[in-house]
Amino acid sequence: MLLAPVFFVVVQALGHHSGAMFDDQKLLTLNGTVKAFQWSNPHCWIQVQVAGPEGPVEWSVEMGSPSLLLRGGWKPRTLKVGDTIVVVVHPMRDGTHGGLYVSATRGDDTPIVASAPGGTVVAGGDSRVEARP
DSSP: OTHHHHHHHHHHHHTSOOSTTBOTTOEEEEEEEEEEEEOOSSOOEEEEEEOOTTSOEEEEEEOOOHHHHHHTTOOTTSSOTTOEEEEEEEEBTTOOSEEEEEEEEETTSOEEOOOOTTSOOOOOOTTEEEOOO
């Protein structure tokens, strides 16, 4: 009987992945077009087409949960396919085309306001670099 609470805590802890795959010491700026905006649990995603030397490259941007994004002002229709967007991410450590959402603006520099997955807004700085496919 005493083991039941411990079991549920362990199951919940295993259900969420680590953020270790993202390099939280780097910021990467992606300039592109929204290919898809996936509003789903446990995390929302933005698929962004970024111009590359050999054609467009698709980047996957992981965000927080829908409930977290709602609290930050996002709605399921905040982004539409074809929208021009500038997204700042913590890139994947292994160099694959993905990252953890930090902030975003529309193509006209209008901010898209929302908290990053940890509930904090991470500001960009001099460590931003342009995305290279």
